[in-house]
Amino acid sequence: MLDEESFKGDTGNRPSLDKIGVIGLGLMGTEIAANLAAVGHCVRAYVRRPARLVELKALNLIPTTSMQDLSDCNILLSMLPDDDAVREVFFGKTATEGIAAHLGPGTIHLSMSTISTTASAEFAHAHKIRGQDYVAAPVFGNPAAAKARELAVIVAGPVTACKRCSPLIERLGRTFFVGSEPAQANLIKLLGNMMTATTLQVLGELIALLRKRGQDPQQFLDIMTGTMFGSRVHTIYGRRIVAGDYAPGLAMPMALKDVRLALAEAEKASVAIPSVSVVRDRMITAIARGHAARDWTALALLAFEEAGL
Known part of the structure; x- marks a missing residue:
């Protein structure tokens, strides 16, 4: 296991100044996004159904039904159900269809989904050729644990990107940094x-x-x-x-x-x-x-x- 201290940022208890976007506002994603907003992060939340906008706004999130509203985020957190869902949202069926095509260089995709190691490596490569970073951070715990900030977050990815994400991840529970290849966390x-x-x-x-x-x-x-x-x-x-x-x-x-x-x-x-x-x-x-x-x-x-x- 790599040295956990080497991944930690230097922001202490201060919220990150990064613009945070969240895609995947199911039971887990909603609790995670709400916790980040509760400690001072500015969090934009994408949902498909307009009926959820009021609910999410009450959690101090900035809800939107347009994924393009997340294109200027510095860190984009996803909590999606499977390989195909992540692939469709971020990379689509054409070169310009997914959200990754509209994210700037240096943007980090913080993937908290439980997916295959093959897909994780694929997504890391796809982001890299766009000048973006990919950090895998799947979690152990259920929605109740997410709400109580008692998740175990397994993190792997480029060191500098992990440091950038550190102020967010540490708000969610206990963090374990396991390597520089995202697929390590997924396994x-x-x-x-x-x-x-x-x-x-x-x-x-x-x-x-x-x-x-x-x-x-x-x-x-x-x-x-x-x-x-x-x-x-x-x-x-x-x-x-x-x-x-x-x-x-x-x-x-x-x-x-x-x-x-x-x-x-x-x-x-x-x-x-x-x-x-x-x-x-x-x-x-x-x-x-x-x-x-x-x-x-x-x-x-x-x-x-x-x-x-």
Whole structure:
């Protein structure tokens, strides 16, 4: 891992003087943009639907339905769902269609999306030939963590560009700088998500077993999280599963997208990750059974259904 101190800017606690634009105002993007505005950053927010303008203005953002209003931003933050969405927004189908064609040299694309390493490298190259920088900064955490500024932000990209982005990133939670190639951050994000996904699968199976045997699953979780398994994943998601809380933070289809990306990375490296293949199949089944609108914690709900609970 590279020296984190070498990436930090010298602005202290002062907001960046850069003009900030945000594209991708879903649950996560909205919380991130609102937090940046709350600490004094001037944030322009692009949305497609005019109905959201009032809501975003109330969060001290400068909302717009014209992407061209972001063309003079110095840092453009994106929180988009997948490779294709980032490609379409920034590079379009023609040389002049995407927003990147209208950004000036020196502009930084701060990509917080969970995407493939191949796409990340592609986007970094496409920005470089335009004289722009690309920094990957995918996050661990759900919308509640984003609101509380408790995200873990995994950052990789050119050192000078990371320094420029530092005053923004540090407002969102804990920051980990992992290298100068953006794809490095994306690989860590994908593999971290697989640790969560496989944990959710195991939690669902064990809680189903406990319930079938008439024992209290919360008691089990309290023992495990108080001894060997005290991670946020086991504690927070375990509590949600026991409570039957499947409100989407990461909806099942988006989680399945991440699983497929991780499996592609593994195949490219000739590494078998069979536990993740199991999770892929379980997610496909969950979606087929009508759970597409639920959080990926609904892997447990599938286990309950199959156990007759």
